[in-house]
Amino acid sequence: MNRVAILAVTGLSLAAAGCTTMRSARDRLVRPAPACQDVTVPVYFEPNVAALTRDGQRVIAAAARQARGCEVKAVRVVGLADAAGDPAANLELSKQRASSVAAAVAGAGLPAASFDVEAFGQAGSVTPDGRVQPVRRRADITLDLARPK
Numbered sequence: 001m002n003r004v005a006i007l008a009v010t011g012l013s014l015a016a017a018g019c020t021t022m023r024s025a026r027d028r029l030v031r032p033a034p035a036c037q038d039v040t041v042p043v044y045f046e047p048n049v050a051a052l053t054r055d056g057q058r059v060i061a062a063a064a065r066q067a068r069g070c071e072v073k074a075v076r077v078v079g080l081a082d083a084a085g086d087p088a089a090n091l092e093l094s095k096q097r098a099s100s101v102a103a104a105v106a107g108a109g110l111p112a113a114s115f116d117v118e119a120f121g122q123a124g125s126v127t128p129d130g131r132v133q134p135v136r137r138r139a140d141i142t143l144d145l146a147r148p149k
Contacts, residue, residue, distance in 0.1 A: 036070035039063050039143040043101050047082070047137060050096035052104055060101070060141070064108035067143050072113040074144040077102045079118070080136045083125035091121030094139075101139040110143075 041063050043056040052060075079098030081090035102117045125133045 036145045036147045038145055039066055040140060042138045042140050043097075044135065045097055045137045045139075048085075048093065050093060050100050052100055056101070057104065060104045060108055063141060063143060064105070064110050067110055067145055069148065070145040071148050072110050072143060073146055074114050074116065075102070075105055075110075076116045076142040076144070077105065077118070077139055078120065078142075079139045080120055081122050081125070082136050083122050083132045085122075087122055091119060091123075094121045095119040097137075097139045101141060105141060113144075 041059050043052065043059050045051075045056070046053065077098045079094035079096070079101070081094040081097075098117045098119045102115055106115070122136070125136050127133065
């Protein structure tokens with residue numbers, strides 16, 4: 001390759017790299033409008049515990065980031081428990097899980113919204129044909145989102 005051809009190829013490579021850099025800078029500055037679609041996420045717990053794990057805190061923070069820029073019409077938190085153990089204790093545990101998740105969601109910086117907090121304990125943890133539903137040690141969060149007015 002002669003010197004002119006090498007300079008031309010190098011120039012094209014640099015120009016292409018410049019376009020990529022400009023596109024990346026633009027993407028950082030110009031963000032698309034939030035989708036504002038409802039979000040449902042599970043927050044899992046250790047067995048017989050209602051305290052949030054680090055992963056649970058991360059899930060809540062990620063859901064809050066996803067809702068940023070949207071109107072939060074309502075928040076629903078449903079606490080659940082596994083089939084093993086005393087049904088009354090499992091109901092109480094699922095209430096505690098729902099409460100700890102609701103408090104974390106409320107503290108996540110979302111705009112004020114109405115909260116619906118429920119607990120079902122181990123209800124529904126066994127299917128009608130007798131199969132046990134695995135890993136119900138969780139609270140499910142649903143964020144009812146809308147585009148801001």
